[in-house]
Amino acid sequence: MVNDEWGTAKGGISTVHRQIASIAVEAGLEVYVTALKVDEKDRKDAEDTKIKMILTPRADPYMSDKTPSLDWLLYHQTFFPHLREAIPKLDIIIGHAPITHDATLKMHEDVFTEANSLLFNHVIPEDTETYKSTWTPQRVQEKESRLFEAAGKFDIICSVGPRMKDHFSNKYRALSDPTCKHTHIEFIPRPDDKFFDIEMKEAPKNFEGCVFWVIAVGRVKGVEKLKGYDLVAKAMGNVAKSFQSMFKQPPKLVIRGIPRDESEETKEFFTRHQSPYLDVVMKSYGTQDDIRIDFQQSHLCIMASRSEPFGMIGLEAMATGIPTLVTKNSGLAEFINKDKNLSIYEESVVVDVGCNPSADESDIHQWEKAIRNVLSNYNVAFKRARQIKEILSKSEAIKKSIEDFKSVLRGTYNGD
Structure with missing residues (x-):
C-alpha cells in the first residue's frame, strides 16, 4: 500500500487506508505500507494491525533537514531504493487518489511490474473544488483529468461509497483504450470496532442547566463553504439565541481538526460568523481515539458539507x-437512502439542503430546524441513535462490500 502516513489523525482518507490494510490482513495477505514519517505509536498500531512492515524513506544525508513530501514517494529510486529488497515478490500494489496514485503507478512501472494495480477513489473534484478558496475551472478540469487518465492504467478501481461509484462509472464510459477492462467496485467502509464498542451515556432526563455540546469534525481554512461552516455557525447561533430566550443554557459548538498554523484564521472566521450567544470550542487534529472521546462528551454530531464524496x-x-x-x-446520505433498514431513519438523519455556495437563508433554516429538533427532543433522538447504531453494526451492505474487496485481493472476484 502506497501511503503517505500510517494512522487516523487526518480524517477519512487515512482512516480508510488503515481499514484497507486490516482487511487485507484478514484476507490472508502479507501487507507492506509506505509512510513518509512514523513514530512509535504508529509502529505499535501497525504491529497490532499485523502489518508486515512499514517502509520509511532512506533519505540522502544531504536531505536530512528537509521535511518529507509526496514527491519522495514519486521519486522512489532516491528515497525508497529498498522497495524490491524489502518485497521480493508482490501480488498487488494499492494507491489512493488524489494522494498517492501517481507514485503508485511509478512504482508499478519501475519496480513491481508483475503486480496487479489497484486504485481507491476518495474525491470528486467536480463536486467539491468549486467551494474551495483556490477554485478555478481549470483547476477542477485538471484534477478530474488526472484521475480519469490514471484510472485507465490501473487494473482494479474501488470507489468509496455510492456517490463516487456512480460518478466514476459514468466517467469511465469515455475510456477509449479497448485493452482497458478494469474491475470497478463500490467500497463501503466499516467504522472501527472502537466506535461500536462505545456505550453512550444518556443525558439527564431533566435538562435544566444542561449544556448541549454539538461537534463537527474537519479543518476550516480554505474549505469553509465546502464543509458548510458558515451555515453551521449561523444555524447554531440562532439555536443558541432561542435557548437563551427560553432561559436555557445555549449549546456549544465544538470543531475538531484545526491545524496549528490555521488556528488564528479559523478563530477569525468564527468571530465573523458566530452570534454573541454561541460559544465555539476549537480543537487540533485528533486520532480516532481523540474523536471517540469527543463523541462521548457530545450530544450531537453534524456533517454540514455542501458536498461530501462519502462522509466517514x-x-x-x-x-x-x-x-x-x-x-x-453526501455519499453517506445515499448509502442511508439505499439501505432498506437505515432508510426508515433518513428523514431524521439527513438534512435536505441545497448546494448553493452562498449562505442561503433556507439552508440555514433547515440546519437550525434539524439541530433544534434533536436538542429539544433529546431523549427521542438518543433512543433513535441507538437503534441506528444497532442496524449499522449488522449492515449486510457493508459486509458484502468487505467480502467483495477480499475477493478482489485474492483474485477470485466474479462480480460485474
Whole structure:
C-alpha cells in the first residue's frame, strides 16, 4: 500500500487506508505500507494491525533537514531504493487518489511490474473544488483529468461509497483504450470496532442547566463553504439565541481538526460568523481515539458539507450511537437512502439542503430546524441513535462490500 502516513489523525482518507490494510490482513495477505514519517505509536498500531512492515524513506544525508513530501514517494529510486529488497515478490500494489496514485503507478512501472494495480477513489473534484478558496475551472478540469487518465492504467478501481461509484462509472464510459477492462467496485467502509464498542451515556432526563455540546469534525481554512461552516455557525447561533430566550443554557459548538498554523484564521472566521450567544470550542487534529472521546462528551454530531464524496466521520458518529445529522449532498446520505433498514431513519438523519455556495437563508433554516429538533427532543433522538447504531453494526451492505474487496485481493472476484 502506497501511503503517505500510517494512522487516523487526518480524517477519512487515512482512516480508510488503515481499514484497507486490516482487511487485507484478514484476507490472508502479507501487507507492506509506505509512510513518509512514523513514530512509535504508529509502529505499535501497525504491529497490532499485523502489518508486515512499514517502509520509511532512506533519505540522502544531504536531505536530512528537509521535511518529507509526496514527491519522495514519486521519486522512489532516491528515497525508497529498498522497495524490491524489502518485497521480493508482490501480488498487488494499492494507491489512493488524489494522494498517492501517481507514485503508485511509478512504482508499478519501475519496480513491481508483475503486480496487479489497484486504485481507491476518495474525491470528486467536480463536486467539491468549486467551494474551495483556490477554485478555478481549470483547476477542477485538471484534477478530474488526472484521475480519469490514471484510472485507465490501473487494473482494479474501488470507489468509496455510492456517490463516487456512480460518478466514476459514468466517467469511465469515455475510456477509449479497448485493452482497458478494469474491475470497478463500490467500497463501503466499516467504522472501527472502537466506535461500536462505545456505550453512550444518556443525558439527564431533566435538562435544566444542561449544556448541549454539538461537534463537527474537519479543518476550516480554505474549505469553509465546502464543509458548510458558515451555515453551521449561523444555524447554531440562532439555536443558541432561542435557548437563551427560553432561559436555557445555549449549546456549544465544538470543531475538531484545526491545524496549528490555521488556528488564528479559523478563530477569525468564527468571530465573523458566530452570534454573541454561541460559544465555539476549537480543537487540533485528533486520532480516532481523540474523536471517540469527543463523541462521548457530545450530544450531537453534524456533517454540514455542501458536498461530501462519502462522509466517514458521519458513519463513525452513527456507529457510536450519538445523534447525527448529515447533509443530503453526501455519499453517506445515499448509502442511508439505499439501505432498506437505515432508510426508515433518513428523514431524521439527513438534512435536505441545497448546494448553493452562498449562505442561503433556507439552508440555514433547515440546519437550525434539524439541530433544534434533536436538542429539544433529546431523549427521542438518543433512543433513535441507538437503534441506528444497532442496524449499522449488522449492515449486510457493508459486509458484502468487505467480502467483495477480499475477493478482489485474492483474485477470485466474479462480480460485474
